[in-house]
Amino acid sequence: MRVLPVGARALLVELADGDAAQALHAELLRRRAAGLIRVREIVPAARTVLLDGLDDPRRVGAELANLEIPPLSAREEDVREIPVRYDGPDLADVAAHWGVPVAEVARIHSGTEFRVAFCGFAPGFGYLTGLPGRYEVPRRATPRTSVPAGSVALAGPYTGVYPRSSPGGWQLIGTTDAVLWDHARVPASLLAPGLRVRFVPLAGVPGAEAR
Amino acid sequence: MTDRAFAVVRSGALTTVQDQGRPGYAHLGVPRSGALDPAAARLANRLVDNSAEAAVLETTLAGCAVRPRCAVTVAVVGAPCPVTVDGRPVAWGVPVRVPAGALLDVGAAVSGVRCYVAFGGGVAVDPVLASRSTDLLSGLGPPPLADGAVIPLGHATAPHARVDTVPHMAPPRELILGVTYGPRADWFTEAALRTLTTRAYRVSSASNRIGLRTEGPSLERACPDELPSEGMVLGAVQVPPDGRPVVFLADHPTTGGYPVIAVVREADLAGAAQAVPGTPVRFVPAGHR
Numbered sequence A: 001m002r003v004l005p006v007g008a009r010a011l012l013v014e015l016a017d018g019d020a021a022q023a024l025h026a027e028l029l030r031r032r033a034a035g036l037i038r039v040r041e042i043v044p045a046a047r048t049v050l051l052d053g054l055d056d057p058r059r060v061g062a063e064l065a066n067l068e069i070p071p072l073s074a075r076e077e078d079v080r081e082i083p084v085r086y087d088g089p090d091l092a093d094v095a096a097h098w099g100v101p102v103a104e105v106a107r108i109h110s111g112t113e114f115r116v117a118f119c120g121f122a123p124g125f126g127y128l129t130g131l132p133g134r135y136e137v138p139r140r141a142t143p144r145t146s147v148p149a150g151s152v153a154l155a156g157p158y159t160g161v162y163p164r165s166s167p168g169g170w171q172l173i174g175t176t177d178a179v180l181w182d183h184a185r186v187p188a189s190l191l192a193p194g195l196r197v198r199f200v201p202l203a204g205v206p207g208a209e210a211r
Numbered sequence B: 001m002t003d004r005a006f007a008v009v010r011s012g013a014l015t016t017v018q019d020q021g022r023p024g025y026a027h028l029g030v031p032r033s034g035a036l037d038p039a040a041a042r043l044a045n046r047l048v049d050n051s052a053e054a055a056v057l058e059t060t061l062a063g064c065a066v067r068p069r070c071a072v073t074v075a076v077v078g079a080p081c082p083v084t085v086d087g088r089p090v091a092w093g094v095p096v097r098v099p100a101g102a103l104l105d106v107g108a109a110v111s112g113v114r115c116y117v118a119f120g121g122g123v124a125v126d127p128v129l130a131s132r133s134t135d136l137l138s139g140l141g142p143p144p145l146a147d148g149a150v151i152p153l154g155h156a157t158a159p160h161a162r163v164d165t166v167p168h169m170a171p172p173r174e175l176i177l178g179v180t181y182g183p184r185a186d187w188f189t190e191a192a193l194r195t196l197t198t199r200a201y202r203v204s205s206a207s208n209r210i211g212l213r214t215e216g217p218s219l220e221r222a223c224p225d226e227l228p229s230e231g232m233v234l235g236a237v238q239v240p241p242d243g244r245p246v247v248f249l250a251d252h253p254t255t256g257g258y259p260v261i262a263v264v265r266e267a268d269l270a271g272a273a274q275a276v277p278g279t280p281v282r283f284v285p286a287g288h289r
Helices: A020-031 A055-063 A091-098 A104-112 B039-046 B190-198 B266-273
Strands: A002-006 A010-014 A042-045 A047-052 A077-085 A116-118 A128-129 A144-147 A151-155 A156-163 A167-168 A170-177 A196-201 B004-010 B016-019 B056-058 B064-068 B071-076 B083-085 B087-092 B097-100 B104-106 B114-121 B150-152 B175-181 B201-203 B211-213 B236-238 B246-248 B260-264 B280-285
Touching: A010 A055, A010 B236, A020 A042, A020 A047, A020 A116, A042 A116, A047 B175, A077 A104, A091 A104, A091 A170, A091 A196, A104 A170, A104 A196, A116 A196, B039 B056, B039 B071, B039 B114, B039 B266, B104 B114, B175 B190, B175 B266, B190 B260, B190 B280, B201 B280, B260 B266
Parallel strands: A077 A196, B175 B280
Antiparallel strands: A002 A010, A010 A047, A042 A047, A116 A128, A128 A156, A144 A167, A151 A156, A151 A170, B004 B064, B004 B150, B016 B056, B056 B114, B064 B104, B071 B097, B071 B114, B083 B087, B083 B104, B175 B260, B201 B211, B211 B246, B236 B246, B236 B260
């Protein structure tokens, strides 16, 4: 663990990998809930956790260095289920990258338990990890100027769902009617860092029957 | 629509609703947003007896004009500019009573960039995540003002007979930004670290509420790797592939994949909000804690 000062009020904690970052994030949320740390923002990312709005970053940094971080446990939270039609235009490309038949993409993807590693890019856009490393895919060589809201997509080690229509370079494998972001709802975001997620194939699509 | 509202007659180059923004949601990808010059926004509110959190208008260079449907007390601070009511000059930086149906015109900034226009009772558009701020990066909050739009006002809660005036610090001819190095200073060459704090930059015309872009010497990377996305703070000096530092302002993305060489003192960011394109910029080491 490396603790890097960020201006006068923040710390960036760098971990060895994404799992370690998620474990630290979970522990920081526990400590904040227990009143052990006062911080305005706890922002996990690929392999870091940012703590912003600290009164005394130096003291918190020293505490972090001695922190016992329990490994992530799988039983802590409920699993959020997201219904998906595996009908994305890049299914065949993803199948080719994975070296599996097209119908296998839905089976493998919906058989995986994901975890929201972090959010970013747009309100409610989660970067979900869980797929084994052999299923990483590159971004598309040419990003689309408009990806529809509800698109379920892959890039690198991550799965994401577009909360609204936007440009994007991820590989599209499906669509969901789930509303990822609704600022009139509490909570506004369907996904939040640390949440476990499972994609549930809607009946009648290729791949669903194969389970 | 009640009479507590104003119609937008001239929306100007970019006029948005701003308050203290949406801190606390960065982990969901929600930018903090809020007035770029928070002290000016607070001052405008104080002049019309609003609470500091009331929403105001933030104009950009060209000002704006609105026609209140009710008599309302307004105050304009931030960038100095001519202010008129039905064509007659009124004072900048003091509370002004605007009659129902009169035209309030906030003129082009004489110096600086952003004027803050407070209305007694505050701008009362629907809040999103407890803030009325327009967030230009993520699209949360009300859209920028458009000609013909009708914007609701809140009810004034206190008498506004108090006369007050404000001292004004003119926007500096040179923008001096105190910085502390890090968190990714080690991704740059020693020469780049020296360049940042010894060479002259200028404010780029590509600057906006997301970031103050600069023109000047390119900062060379020591580490060519791709940086995995990491959390970003207000005032972060991010260095994109062209090597010109960008200072993150209120609508900055919550995560980013370019290394942050240094962070600007928060107190210096109001100056960044008021620096017109072409203004010389100096990054000055703020000293280590």
